[in-house]
Every structure is written in C-alpha cells, then in structure tokens.
Amino acid sequence: MPYQPNKIEPKWQKIWAKNNYKSWHTKDKPNKKHIYILDMFPYPSGEGLHVGHIEGYTASDILSRYYRMKGFQVLHPMGWDAFGLPAENYAIKTKKNPKEVVAKNIKNFRKQLQGVGFSYDWQREINTTDPNYYKWTQWIFLQLYKKGLAYEEEVPVNWCPSCKTVLADEEVVDGKCDRCGSVVKRKKLRQWVLKITAMADRLLKDLDLLDWPARVKTMQKNWIGRSEGVEVEFKVAGQNDYINVFTTRVDTIFGVTYLVLAPEHPLAKKILQENYQEDAIEYIEKALQKSDFERQFSVKEKTGVFTGAYAINPANRERIPIWISDYVLISYGTGAVMGVPAHDERDLEFAEKFHLTIKEVISSDGKVINSGPFDGLPYKKAQEKIALYVGGKKVVRYKLRDWIFSRQRYWGEPIPIIKCEKCGLVPLRESQLPLKLPEIKKYEPTGKNESPLADISSWVNVKCPKCKGPAKREVNTMPQWAGSSWYYLRYLDPKNKKKLIDLKKEKAWMPVNIYIGGVEHAVLHLLYARFWHKFLYDIGVVSTLEPFSRLINQGIILGEDGEKMSKSRGNVISPDTVIKKYGADSLRMYEMFMGPLSFSKPWNTKGVIGIYRFLSRVWSLIAENNDKLKENDALKMTVEAKRKIKENIQGLEKIRHKTIKKVTEDIENLRFNTAISALMEYLNELYQIPLDKVNKKHKETLVLLLFPFAPHLAEELWQTALKHRKSVEFEKWPVFKNELLEEKFYTLVVQVNSKVRDKIKAKKGINEAEAKKLAKDSSQVKKYLSKQKIKKVVFVKDRIINFVT
C-alpha cells in the first residue's frame, strides 16, 4: 500500500478529536519544567487560513510537540481576535449579523487548524467578542479610568473617511488608513484617550529585558522617540507674553536668529502686528486645512509668514523676528522652535528662503564660539551651563502620543461609561459588567462622529447611577486592539468568573516564553500589550514586568512569481488545495523546509512534491514489504557488496546519533529547514542498504524525530507499522551519546600553497610530523612539491596541512 495522507490524516484527526484533544491539555499550575508557547491569534476572516498563518503555527506546533516529548508541560493555546472592521464590513455588505459572520468564520478556522494537526489546548479557547471575555476588557478600561489613565478630551484625531471612524496614530501608515488605504483627514473630536505616554519611559527601558528581533526593538524605540532637552522661555518684545521653546541643543542658543511657531500655536494669532494680520491669518487658515499627510509629504519647499512681532533671546538680549511655519508641529515639544540656521538643516533651509541671519556658534572642532562667556567650551560641556544661564528647564520629550481609544463603529467592546449632565462621567460598577453590545438592525457607520449605537435609544438612555436623573451611555466602542492587548493572560484562566486571572496561575506560567507572529504588529499590538501588561502589573493583577520574553517573526511567504500574494494578482496559494493533494504533513514540512523561518521566501509547488516524495520514502521503508528489493539484492549480491553492506550497517549507528543531535539542536534554535535536511540525509543513508536489513531502531528513531514535523504520518507508522500501543506523544525524545559521535578518522586536506591537492583518510589526533609523512607519500602532493623548497608548513589538527613554498 502506498503512502496515502488522505486516509491517514483524517483517521488520526478523528481519534484526537474523539479523545477530546486531551493529551494537549495543560494543568493550571505546572508541577515540573514548563514552557508557554504562543501564536499570535488570528483574525477569523471569511477567507480562512492562508499559508502565512500555517508557517508560524507549524513552527510553534513543532516546538510544542518537541517539548512535550522532552518532558515539559507545554501551554499552547489558541483563540480568536474577532472584533473589528473586516467582520463588520463584510456583515454590512452581505446584510448579515457580525456575530453570526464571526461564529461561522471561527468554526471554519477551527476546523482548518485541526485539519493541519496543530496540537492546541482547545479547553482554553477564547474569543474576544464573547461577553465573558470582553467583560474583562471593559474591566481593565474601568481600572485605567480610575487611575486617571483613561480620559476624554477634545483632540485632533485621524479620521478615515471611508471607514468613518477615528484611528490611532499607530493605525496610520504614510498618512493613510492601515485598513483601507484612504487618506486620513484631521479633525478635532472629543475622544477617549489612554495615557500610554505615562509609561513611555518604562516601555523604552524594559525593551532591554527582552529577547526580541533587533529591528522590532528599534521600531518601538523610534516610535517612542525619547529625547532629552531643555525648555527655554523667550519674551515677546513689548508684550507680556512668553514663548516656550523646546530644544535638544541649548548650546546653540546664541545662534538663534528667529523663532517659529506652529500655525496651531495659541499665541500665533495673538502676537500678530498690524500690516501683518491679513497674510498671516490666511496662512494659518490654509495650514490648518491641510492634513498632516499633505504637510509632511507633498510640501517640498518651506513656507512661512512673518508675524511682525519680535522676541528677546534670553542668552544675548537680541531682538529676533517671530515667524509662523507649518514645518513646526504643534504635537511635538511646545509647538515653537528656536531657529538656529547655522546648525540645523531645516532651519537653514527656512532662513535661506526668507533671508534671515545665519550665525555660527559652534566651530568645526565642536567648540562653542560667538557665545559670550561660554566661548571655547566643548559644545557638550556647554549645554548644562548655558541652560542654567538662560533659565532653561530640563525636560524629556517623547514622540509617542496618547492612544486614541474610541471608534465610531458598532463591532467592538462598548465603553462602560455613562454620561450624566449633572454628574459628568460616571463609570459602571464592576458588577454591571459585561456591558453587552446590543442587538441591532443597522450596522452602517453613521459618519456623524458616533457609532450606530447612538440610534438605539433603549440602550443609550439610562438612569444615572449616581443621581438617578436621565443620562446617556457612551456610544463609541473600543478599537480592535483592546481585546488582543491582554488575551495571552486569559488563556491561563479562561473560565474565571471572579477575576481576570488568578494570580497564582499567572505566576506559574507567565511570561510567555516563545511568541511567534508577523512583524506587522511591531508598534501596534506589541506596544499596546506591553502597555496594558505594565498597567496590570502596577495594580497587582500580574507579577511580571513584560508579557513576551522571546519574540520570533516569521517571514512572508510570497507567491510563485516572487510577488506578495494577493487576490488581484491571482497568485494566492490555498492551504486547503495543498492538503487535498499532498496532505497536511507535506504542507507543514514544506513550509518549514523552504528556508529560515524569518526569511521571506517564494512558494514553489514543486518543492512540496519533494517533501511528499521524502515522506513516501519514509513510508516505504517502514510500512511496506519491499519484496522486490529483497529478491534483487539477495540473488545478485557479490562478496564485495555484502562486505559494503556490513560496513554501512555498522556506520549507521553513528549516523543515527549524529542525526538525533542535529535535529535536536536545530529544533531548539528554530532552524527547521536544516533539521529536515538532516532527516533526509539519514533516510538516504538507510536506503544505501537493503531495506529489509534496516534495523528497527533506525525506523523508530526516524519516526520519533519526524513526529513534531509530520505528526499524522509518524503516529500511523508508530502504532500501525511498528506496532506500538501508545501514541508517540508519550514517547521520550531520542537521546544521543556524544562519545558515539566521535570519529576515529577524518579527511586530512592537503594543500600546497593553499590549494587543495589531495584528501587523505587519517587517524584523528595525529601530530604534525605524522601528517607531514602521510601527505608527502601522496603522489598528488609529490607532483607539486618535487622541485620546490618548503618554506613553511601550517598544520591544523584534525583538519588540514598546508605546504607553503
């Protein structure tokens, strides 16, 4: 019988289901070595799993199965991140209920994941849209509110005209909506905001504790954007106003020749002098209409307008003009900048365009000049002294903005706040959670800066819990990132009705040891989750500073044309089709064999066939009777051939240990591609001798090593062909003996003038003299050495000998 994955795989999946996936269940409190291996949970879209999901999930499944065989308790859960726009938009399009759409998609996703043979602890499955889950998302919000970390404020926001909702800064990429690609508009709206900036310093510092890809750390660092500087006040000449300026280079303050205000700056209009009013106000109005996208990307030349007003430089009492320009951002620093054209590129550009004075205050060797009492000091040293001299205040500024947290959409967690005209904002009591999302007929976003919930008067209008007077619920919902900011905790205690998580369980399992997922969440999910985790730490819900110790980003799988997979290109590979044709084991293994996990690599269907052939050969070796081979070999075998086989059989034990070592080390270092090639080499070696002469030990080793990669085939071979009564799950991972790996001989490479001239089999550990003798006996080497005088011999033990002439 040939290898038939379509029979084997459903058979085992049924058995696993029938046992309720019990062997993958984990105890709440591990009593031995344990490891938490986590996947980024999927958004259950209508399209189902794609090959990219499978890449990361296979990697984590291999690790999970491996560590179980190593005797670890492995926590490997799965769930659904199901709130958010795609489900809602799809529901609107097809006139269905998002809840039903999500339920259907989840069912499909679960079935697909089980069809690939992933060993999740399904007892712990979670769903962010389940009221029993989002009760705790709302609970966290209430705690944030109580601690003053959630507040409502009128703020300039990013508005996506197509999704008809506000977006967080992190959701805007190149001025466009991360979801739909529409150009984002600026609006001022009253919104819920989370004070992530309160954690900026800790979010930055604690990156040092993490074993994460350097580029993800860098991205977070850049996003947080810490800079130390000084705030200095400039008096407006002839007025009682002061302009506060933030600078990181206070040492250049003697070089300030003008000030610039952002158009939004509160003093911009106030200080305008006669004759300058008209132009300046026109400039300000124009700038305010422009989106940030326009201000940053389409403007090539600096623009600006003079206010007619002057300020006094506190360093040297000089009168300097005050300008307004949109190159100064209101959202960073103080919204006002001191212009030092001699030492800042942007200021130089501005000064040149408007013919402003350029005054050098730092010499080319880094010393302060033209700065009165500070001349001659190295600029670094001067900073502190000059700051003191001008009355500057040391401050730390961040690029990071607070997290705009409300969305004008239906499909999200309701914000548990009531608005009373008398009492103001009144949070729900914890006992009133979950505040359930009401059933509703129309989900379309209203576009009126409110979610469609606003139209359900029976839900919106409530009595104020404090004064019992008429009040209204907050109608906006939370962003998609809310539920995913803490889900990894709920897996540990998914059914707890009293608490978000039992602290003992948290202590037992956290932090996540290995977290695998795409790099696209570098500054979204991963930053938000770290923020919430730190908050939960502060209020005593968790005991760990950071949620994810080690992060691994899998690369993108490209289409066969080397381009990104997309429906419009028609190069999308469907995992279902591949499974149907070659089986889930081949799919899993191929995706691991393509190359290093973190690389982006193109799909190649022919490569799947290669893996399929390999698995078929494993099958033939172990499950089939190779009568044909037996006959052929037995009859024709010469004495020489028999001797060779015997030698091979002896050599195989060494190869077995070598393979165990290689596969073990490669799995632990997530080098699955080379682990698989080691398995292939092992199988190729076994095929060097008649198959009926292959010892059972080799077959068993092969199956055990193969199990994490191809669990269905391994299970079938283990129980059916090799006649074991228990699952491979319960077997121990094979061990290798280092002493068996030691070779007696090695290939001595003989070089003449660094060119390889011969390779000689030599005993390990021989010294230079012995090696020299061996090498000189070689006719090949003699040829090259006959006339030359040897000037030098380089000998590396157990490796090479090099004659230099």
Next chain:
RNA sequence: GCCCAGGUGGCGGAAUUGGUAUACGCAAAGGACUUAAAAUCCUUGGCUUUUCGAAGCUUGUGGGUUCGAGUCCCACCCUGGGCACCA
C-alpha cells in the same frame, strides 16, 4: 536623506564561525522498469579549457589583512525593510 538586514549554481537555500564552497531539496540530462505514459529506482552535477591524466576560475564589485577569506577590515554597487520636518 538617516538607520537596520541581506547579496552564494537555472531556483529555495547549506557551510562546525578563518580551514574540503555549493549539504538538502527543486529543476535539468542520461539510463532501468513499462506496449506507452505517469509513478518509482539508478547515474550525472558550478563555469571555462582539456591530450580525458587533469589545469585554471568562481560566494554583488574593487582593494586589504592572512599560509588560507562566503566568513575579518576599507570603499563602492544593488535588493528588501524601517524611520522621515520630532527641533
């Protein structure tokens, strides 16, 4: 513009960290089995020259260090990713 990562056969990629470059797989060529095809199995294996013994060249390009460089150093070119008026 700035900051990372990376350039190895026709392709995906290996290479014990300075010591046999191209493991493993795909594709290709030749052969066996077959009426035939598919499947399977065996053999070949970078490029150039060749008297078939072999000789020379080869890890993006050009230099350097070294007995020896894919690996280390310098300069440049290209690809991918991130940041982008953050004062």
